Amino acid sequence: MTVLDQAIGRPLAGPAASAVKQGRVVPGFRLSLGVTLVYAALVICLPLATLIFVGAGLGFADYWQVVTSPRALASYRVTLLSAALATAFNTVYGFMLAWVLVRYDFPGRRLLDAIVDLPFALPTAVAGIALTALFAKNGWFGAPLLAMGIKVAYTPIGIAVAMAFTSLPFIVRTLQPVLEELDSAVEEAARTLGAGAFTVFRRVVLPILVPALLAGVSLAFARSLGEFGAVIFIAGNQPYVSEITALVAFIKIEEYDYPAAAAIATVMLGTAFIMLVVTNALQAYARRHEGDRR
Template identity: 55%
Template sequence: MPALQTTIGALSRRRRSPLPGLGLSLGITVTFVTLIVLVPLAGLFWQLAQLGPSDYLFIVSDPRTLAALRITITAAAAATLVNGTFGLILAWVIVRYRFRGRAALDALVDLPFALPTSVAGIALVALYSENGWIGSLLEPLGLQVAYAWTGIVIAMTFTSIPFAVRAIQPLIEELDPDEEAAARTLGASPAQTFLRVTMPQLLPGILTGTGLSFVRSLGEFGAVIFIAGNRPFETEVASLLVRIRLDEFDYPAASAIAGTLLGLSLILLVAINVAQTRIYRRLDGGA
């Protein structure tokens, strides 16, 4: 009995959490999430509730609003496509290869997280304007990046690339090399091995990374407004139009535009979660 009590006591000590008990920890968590996430969202929904369906459609169907949404969504989609492709390659190189400067490259991936977006926008303008290092080379070719749709795509790509890389990188680290070796032993080519063995296991991370990249790009403001030119119907993004409506004290219009972006983001995140669940079930041999 003393030995059993000693064992139970040891297990209890090991299971004791270094943080406060469930009640206090849960209370702190719920309070934090409420103040930081739910209260701002509740304010937005309250503003939207002041609008009737006809008022909302009138605001969203405004030609300037439609143009801003079109520019934002297409640029975000293009940036997401770039991030999904090169994010996968970058994550693969960081995980699978050892070379000088690998640690520095890995750290640079997180630079857009640490760099203020306004600083990033100024730097991109300095590079891609007509007098910039890269823009001066592109101008003779008739290619304009700064103050054009292409510049918006580059700004969104810069600010959202970490989401794609960091979502895919852990899955590459968890890949079993024996599965790839078995596929090659059975006669599969490198392309077949990657597409049929490796890619299905990376697909959940790719969906998460590209989805977060797209959502992040939809609401990008600081980096975009410096390089976009902000011309209505040409390079004006939805986040800037929200700011303009707020400056005009047109809170219903600002809420309608912001609510549209939020709705698109929520729909995409739900779709990604559903797709991930089905992929994991398929990988586990379920239905």
């Protein structure tokens, strides 16, 4: 195989192909892999293992008593329902926002696109204070809502609002790249075959977006489950009414009851892990189903 053959694009074979393939490997791969694994072990695996170990130190009977106490069960209910409400809202609104940012050009689009990342940069405590000021009974939004009989601040609705604010970017930023790479020729082909706008969206566009949408929804839900700073200011933190699970664990830490705090935290960890596993299974099924359709 000559240099001319390589220059004109003829495929390499034999030892030459093997040499080129080896040359594509990133230099220092073993060192990079080792550093990555060590970092993952120290920063991710070790804290989680410590959490499980400390929680398991209670013994099964004491552990079960802590995680099934009435106050803990009430906090699970508040946290899960608020996270589900926030995620449901963000699924619809985040999808529409990503669609508008990608498919339409209008004055202020870049500014709106930048504002989407604001919850990432804004400290959660600042977000909680701002939301509390807006939705308090004398706030800009809270006063008219209260006149209609809807109280937001210091209720589970306020918790859902804070969770929705902090988790919205996960859905938008997950959908945007897929929408940008979506070939408009596929939609045009469907229209030329007589499909209406809704049919094109339902049969062509939506199946392609489902895996990305599921990924964004799972990340948003997991973020909502673990949200703390933005929630505690607007929640009111009333036991059995508006107290989230993260706050119950924090209170246990303030009481120097570290095993109980770790036990409650393992429930949150297990819930997030199960949700991610289920989401990954649904994503794999959606990709398989889309591949079969093609």
